[in-house]
Amino acid sequence: MNQDKLAFGVDIGGTNTKIGLFDQSGAMIKYSHVPTLSQIPPEQFISQVAAEAAIMLKDAQGLSLGDPHIVGVGAGAPMANYFTGRIEYAPNLGWKKVALKELLAQNFKAPAVIENDANLAALGEKKWGSGQHFRDFILVTLGTGVGTGLILNHDLHRGYDALGAEGGHVIIPHDKKRLCSCGGMNHLESFLSAKGIKQTIRELTNEEWTIEKLGELFREKDPRALTIIDTIAEELASGLVSMAILLGPEAFIIGGGVSKLGEPFNDVIIQKLNALIHFSFKNKIQILTATLSAEKGAVYGGAALIMNEVSR
Ligand SMILES: [Zn+2]
CATH class of the missing domain: 3.30.420.40 (ATPase, nucleotide binding domain)
Known part of the structure; x- marks a missing residue:
């Protein structure tokens, strides 16, 4: 186990998209959020999320996306299907047939995984919080x-x-x-x-x-x-x-x-x-x-899930 592995957790909500950068102990070392722009194509929106993540990574660690210290990104979104990596239909985002996992992997230049937000919050609490x-x-x-x-x-x-x-x-x-x-x-x-x-x-x-x-x-x-x-x-x-x-x-x-x-x-x-x-x-x-966070549980969980996946 390498202590300097980092991961992103992302929570795409109806209004805001929250982004956290985490180390392996589950500490959130940088946090930001951007408005969820459901009126632009998801391809364009995810590239904006990745651009924000790149700024966070540069500020916190002096690194760029694609750096081998980044193990990946775990993202929560409504109707996200872990198995297919897709969102078939999410009414409150106005998204249909979005290959979200693939978009995240391309834009973050790292492995990606998607999951629904409450499932992520549960995984976060299991790995680092009151569910351990x-x-x-x-x-x-x-x-x-x-x-x-x-x-x-x-x-x-x-x-x-x-x-x-x-x-x-x-x-x-x-x-x-x-x-x-x-x-x-x-x-x-x-x-x-x-x-x-x-x-x-x-x-x-x-x-x-x-x-x-x-x-x-x-x-x-x-x-x-x-x-x-x-x-x-x-x-x-x-x-x-x-x-x-x-x-x-x-x-x-x-x-x-x-x-x-x-x-x-x-x-x-x-x-x-x-x-x-x-x-x-x-x-x-x-x-x-929940001990990690009342409102950022899925952000923690996203990082927890991708860290679990890459260490399997
Ligand atoms: Zn109901």
């Missing part, structure tokens, strides 16, 4: 949407044709009816996405709060904030129960912007989970916060 010591865990990202990544028997479970682990779309029992972004009804994401949480806040307070405001008031133990947290923790726990009963994880690791609610939020989730779950699982599953 678990054989089986489920990472749940609570952000714009709700994503899940499954680590089973120490490895990412991708499922058939990379369809695996869309836990944001498990159906949860509820006395309300809410449409999910995917068109389904009462999916976990319709309640726990940022939009879903804001709708719950509106229903319970008749006010518009940001997630940050919810966090502040929750820390101050504001009674209305406590009621909201109680409600969303129960909705989340309902979804986690369905995942746990099938997969038997040792832990759920919570990432994404909402994970900034931190330990006090985890405590409410665990109470709700233990109240709802089958008796054989009670008090056996841990709820932890």
Whole structure:
């Protein structure tokens, strides 16, 4: 193992594309982001991402793309298929039939790999974060949407044709009816996405709060904030129960912007989970916060994945 190997992690999101340069210990030595330009051809956009990466590499290490110290690039993107290296259709990027892995390899002049962002966040936590010591865990990202990544028997479970682990779309029992972004009804994401949480806040307070405001008031133990947290923790726990009963994880690791609610939020989730779950699982599953980053988990995971791949 050579300590001076470097890797790029990239997270192509609907609004921004995040780029990190990492060393082998998982330390992010340089970070940047560029707006995701979905109106230009993907070929042109990826060449702009690589140009930004080249500047980062020059600044941090005095190196150029193509240098043998760079082991490669791992990128997360919506609907990215690890097996084919392609995105067939990603509505929120407006991309159709994009050979993303090939474009990245050409432009970064290094091996490339692509994966969906929640799967990457799970891989990052497994390699360098709070998932290191678990054989089986489920990472749940609570952000714009709700994503899940499954680590089973120490490895990412991708499922058939990379369809695996869309836990944001498990159906949860509820006395309300809410449409999910995917068109389904009462999916976990319709309640726990940022939009879903804001709708719950509106229903319970008749006010518009940001997630940050919810966090502040929750820390101050504001009674209305406590009621909201109680409600969303129960909705989340309902979804986690369905995942746990099938997969038997040792832990759920919570990432994404909402994970900034931190330990006090985890405590409410665990109470709700233990109240709802089958008796054989009670008090056996841990709820932890992702330790690498709330919002850059997939960037870490991209670097983790390409480093894993090249050392195999
Ligand atoms: Zn859905």
